[in-house]
Amino acid sequence: MNTPTTPNGDYSAANEVTLVKSRRSVLQNVWRTLKTAPPTAWFGMVVICLYLIVALFAPLFAPHGQAQVFPMAYAPWSDEFLLGTDALGRDVYSRLIYGARNTIGIAVATTLLAFLIGGSLGLMAAISRNWLDQVLSRFVDVLMAIPSLIFALMLLSIFGSSAINLIFIIAVLDATRVFRLTRAVALNVVVMDYVEAAKLRGEGLMWIMRREILPNIMPPLVAEFGLRFCFVFLTIAALSFLGVGIQPPTADWGSMVRENAGLIQFAEYDLTAALTPMIPAAAIALLTVAVNFVVDWFLHQTSGLRDEH
């Protein structure tokens, strides 16, 4: 069984190569790839894992509840309140930890929804190449002509600010970018002979999308997922910072920056107080940098994309 031959006994080099690969378990293969990753990618992956752990187990790490109010407003950094308290007397450290859960959770949900909408419509447009493609493409052109933050602000003023509205609005706006990319990369695959063969076999649209095209356009989509996540994450943070995104008392990093921004003016008396609003902002920046590093490495791995010659 473990010989590099085809069933009828001939030697096959292709079989021998796949044999080595299949002898290793999936874990071993992943580990081999990871070992070649540059330090920046490692840094990114470690940071992302830490964020995920904090987000998933937020109640275990947080000493207090996210909306629990203590009778001390603007308490300085201390053992009980590691990063002090905010204007209402809520523990900033606990809110920071719950903020990971809320901010990242909403951003991931939004990105997934954007990919679900944009990805499936993009695939459909690429396969059918008929009026549907035309209508969708022109519609996306118009949506992309308006800056998305401005569009989001306008839609939020109509539908009101809530987490659900935020997720849907940003997801639809970002789905336009996903649509463009999916359609573009899928167009190269749709013309392949094996897709034609599947069509002739009489496979349905869904089957062709899922089994023939999707596996072949995965790498650019995964990279785009990382970049889209960064973009969505920053947009949601910006909207929350502007006060029209995630609403209180839910802790999230964007609105925490806004709530504590006034503390910056006390920098000369107590530097730690001035740093309080900077920490959630830094948390946002660190995650974005980390994701960017990993995506950079991933793109390098899958496509050999380089900006140098």
Next chain:
Amino acid sequence: MHPIVSTIIQRLGLGLLTLFVVSIIIFSAIEFLPGDFGQAVLGQAALPETVEAFRRELGLNKPPIERYFSWVGNVLSGDLGNSFSGRNSSGVDRSREVWALIEPRLANTLFLASMTALVAVPLALVLGITAALYRNSFYDRIVNATTLTTISFPEFFVGYILILIFATYFKLLPSLANISDSTPLLEKIYRSTLPALTLTLVIVAHMMRMTRAAIINLLASPYIEMAQLKGASKAKVVLHHALPNAWAPIVNVIAFNLAYLVVGVVVVEVVFVYPGLGQLMVDAVSSRDIPVVQACALIFAGTYILLNLFADVISIITNPRLLHPR
């Protein structure tokens, strides 16, 4: 007709069409308002007659298409309607004209944007060209790492770091950019230094990276190799042979980033309490003052579309293949 003229006319027509569709989208914002927003704006205590009068004033009793054309006509003649705020349930109307709210702020925003552009564009070009010139050197790496970081940072983070350092720790610059029409020009520039610096840091990164990439991309061409073999100096190769051919992508990126400024100002204006259009829009969104939101969105989207159109036209004009058709 010269092919370049027809291409440009085509592109301009497409731009106008986009503008038209975008205006329809922005107009229909009011259609999607859930429930009876006459009641919502005027309050629960409003009499049915007051609500009816308000609806009549907005023309809600007319068909949407008719309202759209009268709205566009009014916008084109500079009448953006009246704000929702300042109205109350008793029917007393203290609302202000939207244009009166927007006009002074639009001037402030344009001032901030042009101040940023004047600093950012030359800076980005110099950084990009020098980074391409000394590729893979220590200098290149520092510039690259710095710009990658500023791209990943949210605008408000950059803004607050600058406030923390320059305004509150070392008291060099004011943290609040409260300017008005009567502020003298030098004082205006002094007070807007920090917001302009924040925006500069954010957009220089994109422009610099694209400039660098555009030039490096060209360095692989045969004619560059020829120039190198001829013995031309590194600076001459980049400035004299590569740069003229890189203008199209660079100008494109500059216009795109100036369009991005339009969006960037919203957050930065809120950070520095700068009395500009972005802040007005955010306030209007919080209070759900739809006419003001519509007007701001129209101005922002219009500027964005026009700048992108401009970038397209420039890249068409500078394309040698289109300029000298066979």
